[in-house]
Amino acid sequence: MATLTDAQQRDVQYQLHPYTNAVKHQSIGPRIIERGEGIYVYDDQGNKYLEAMAGLWSVAVGFGEPRLVEAATRQMQKLPYYHTFTHKSHGPSIALAEKLIGYTQGRMASAFFTNSGSEANDTVIKMVWYYNNALDRPEKKKIIAREKGYHGVTVASGSMTGLPANHRDFDLPLPRIKHTSCPHYYHGARPGESEEAFATRMAEDLEALILKEGPETVAAFIGEPVMGAGGVIVPPRTYWDKIQAVCRKYDMLVIADEVITGFGRLGTLFGSERFNIEPDIMVLSKQISSSYQPLAAVLINDKVASVVSSHSGKLGTFGHGYTASGHPVATAVGLENLNIIEERGLVQNAAESGEVLQQALRDMAGHPLVGEVRGVGLIAAVEMVADKESHRPFEPVGTIGAPLYERAHEHGLIVRAIGDTIAFCPPLIITREEVHDMVGRFARALDDVYKQRKA
Numbered sequence: 001m002a003t004l005t006d007a008q009q010r011d012v013q014y015q016l017h018p019y020t021n022a023v024k025h026q027s028i029g030p031r032i033i034e035r036g037e038g039i040y041v042y043d044d045q046g047n048k049y050l051e052a053m054a055g056l057w058s059v060a061v062g063f064g065e066p067r068l069v070e071a072a073t074r075q076m077q078k079l080p081y082y083h084t085f086t087h088k089s090h091g092p093s094i095a096l097a098e099k100l101i102g103y104t105q106g107r108m109a110s111a112f113f114t115n116s117g118s119e120a121n122d123t124v125i126k127m128v129w130y131y132n133n134a135l136d137r138p139e140k141k142k143i144i145a146r147e148k149g150y151h152g153v154t155v156a157s158g159s160m161t162g163l164p165a166n167h168r169d170f171d172l173p174l175p176r177i178k179h180t181s182c183p184h185y186y187h188g189a190r191p192g193e194s195e196e197a198f199a200t201r202m203a204e205d206l207e208a209l210i211l212k213e214g215p216e217t218v219a220a221f222i223g224e225p226v227m228g229a230g231g232v233i234v235p236p237r238t239y240w241d242k243i244q245a246v247c248r249k250y251d252m253l254v255i256a257d258e259v260i261t262g263f264g265r266l267g268t269l270f271g272s273e274r275f276n277i278e279p280d281i282m283v284l285s286k287q288i289s290s291s292y293q294p295l296a297a298v299l300i301n302d303k304v305a306s307v308v309s310s311h312s313g314k315l316g317t318f319g320h321g322y323t324a325s326g327h328p329v330a331t332a333v334g335l336e337n338l339n340i341i342e343e344r345g346l347v348q349n350a351a352e353s354g355e356v357l358q359q360a361l362r363d364m365a366g367h368p369l370v371g372e373v374r375g376v377g378l379i380a381a382v383e384m385v386a387d388k389e390s391h392r393p394f395e396p397v398g399t400i401g402a403p404l405y406e407r408a409h410e411h412g413l414i415v416r417a418i419g420d421t422i423a424f425c426p427p428l429i430i431t432r433e434e435v436h437d438m439v440g441r442f443a444r445a446l447d448d449v450y451k452q453r454k455a
């Protein structure tokens with residue numbers, strides 16, 4: 001067992017970490033990240049890592065961007081805090097709301113700010129319920145999410161998340177949240193089934209669930225345009241068209257959780273653009289501020305906004321909001337961050353560097369451990385399988401993913417292991433050369449693990 005440094009010991013003693021094996025952490029301690037610059041971060045032992053996950057899918061403009069520091073400082077000096085409750089507002093929240101609605105070219109009407117994606121998705125659930133109460137449909141409240149979908153970890157958003165680790169041990173999901181099939185063609189398709197036929201079957205599964213629950217009780221469907229934390233799952237061709245048709249048939253709201261896909265990740269401004277999704281509600285976070293400040297937004301279209309605002313007389317005030325909703329420093333930083341994304345053409349860069357990333361990873365498909373390579377733009381994943389022919393996963397899960405995640409550090413690379421799937425989601429500023437460097441580091445780590453396994 002390695003001896004822990006003083007800082008590691010204090011961490012182990014005093015801090016409980018999110019998404020961390022608390023028992024293992026006691027013996028191995030944390031890797032302490034001290035600073036960042038561009039696509040790199042440095043730990044307190046002087047090691048440099050290419051941050052292939054942009055933190056948690058979020059640092060679009062890279063680490064150490066001085067303009068965001070200045071934007072925060074300026075706002076801190078002028079008005080460090082004010083709220084947006086009870087008919088109050090401030091410049092940065094107004095400007096950011098206007099910018100976000102402008103980005104949607106009139107498809108969305110109004111923005112509501114929160115601090116995190118989880119809070120935004122809780123807000124979504126409450127808006128859906130509020131909307132149906134206002135329309136005198138008190139029974140129409142169920143929300144359908146998907147297995148392997150990720151929408152957060154609060155009691156309600158965690159219920160929509162479709163991962164066992166977020167439910168088991170936490171007595172979730174809540175009763176009004178249901179889950180339909182995960183559209184992962186590689187694992188879910190039947191022999192000989194085309195992508196289109198698989199997508200049709202996914203839509204039929206959704207319709208069957210709606211009919212089982214009773215359409216008059218089902219209010220909305222939520223999905224990420226491309227699933228992120230569940231394993232970077234790209235929907236099969238025609239999936240979103242078919243899913244949306246079912247939702248419209250049963251008068252359900254369509255919610256696009258764009259917390260990862262928003263602001264250029266897929267090489268388009270929004271994931272909805274890429275897949276022709278016409279959401280009634282959009283959820284944005286992460287790249288909205290490059291996570292320099294906690295910030296998220298719920299955008300609602302006119303259909304939802306007109307009901308939510310015109311019925312406040314009947315339901316009383318919209319009794320929902322956070323102390324830091326639209327926080328002036330967070331929204332000022334968000335605004336400047338979006339200016340940088342525009343000025344530097346980072347959406348276009350994500351499309352171009354993304355193409356290089358997708359090709360470079362697909363070139364690894366022949367590796368004996370690699371089952372599937374998937375992704376769009378600057379988000380991608382490589383899934384390792386026990387049997388390439390049958391797509392059989394490793395048992396136990398993580399057999400390859402866990403050592404590979406560790407090994408990558410030795411090659412100066414931080415990735416994310418989701419079971420035996422390794423995810424890539426680098427800052428949008430990454431160049432084509434840096435993409436090749438990133439993939440090269442991954443390939444060397446993969447070979448290390450392969451050789452070790454063979455030995």
Ligand code: PMP
Nearest residue numbers: 116117118150151152257259260
């Ligand atoms: N939705 C999606 C699609 C996400 O990826 C995440 C976070 N990974 C969330 C919601 C939750 O965001 P937060 O961690 O800020 O609560």
